[in-house]
Amino acid sequence: xxxxxxxxxxxxxxxxxxxxxxxxxxxxxxxxxxxxxxxxxxxxxxxxxxxxxxxxxxxxxxxxxxxxxxxxxxxxxxxxxxxxxxxxxxxxxxxxxxx
Numbered sequence: 001x002x003x004x005x006x007x008x009x010x011x012x013x014x015x016x017x018x019x020x021x022x023x024x025x026x027x028x029x030x031x032x033x034x035x036x037x038x039x040x041x042x043x044x045x046x047x048x049x050x051x052x053x054x055x056x057x058x059x060x061x062x063x064x065x066x067x068x069x070x071x072x073x074x075x076x077x078x079x080x081x082x083x084x085x086x087x088x089x090x091x092x093x094x095x096x097x098x099x
Contacts (some may be wrong), residue, residue, distance in 0.1 A: 019097035029099035061092035
């Protein structure tokens with residue numbers, strides 16, 4: 001595992017239930033502009049239960065992709081109290097977690 005992966009997964013574990021963050025927030029916290037690399041790291045997450053990458057959404061509040069499918073991502077967010085309507089997080093600014 002690369003240093004960037006390790007750091008990224010450690011940050012993801014900090015996001016509380018009921019909150020989401022963005023690829024951009026993650027990249028900024030990691031001091032990188034490698035947004036696509038962040039997406040690839042999340043795609044390769046070896047432990048979806050321990051490392052909650054379902055809590056990462058697009059900067060406009062859209063849910064975005066998920067390795068187990070968008071419907072599963074929406075279901076996981078709903079279990080945590082994060083409502084999604086028409087593909088976007090409801091009350092996105094209030095739900096946004098910044099590092």
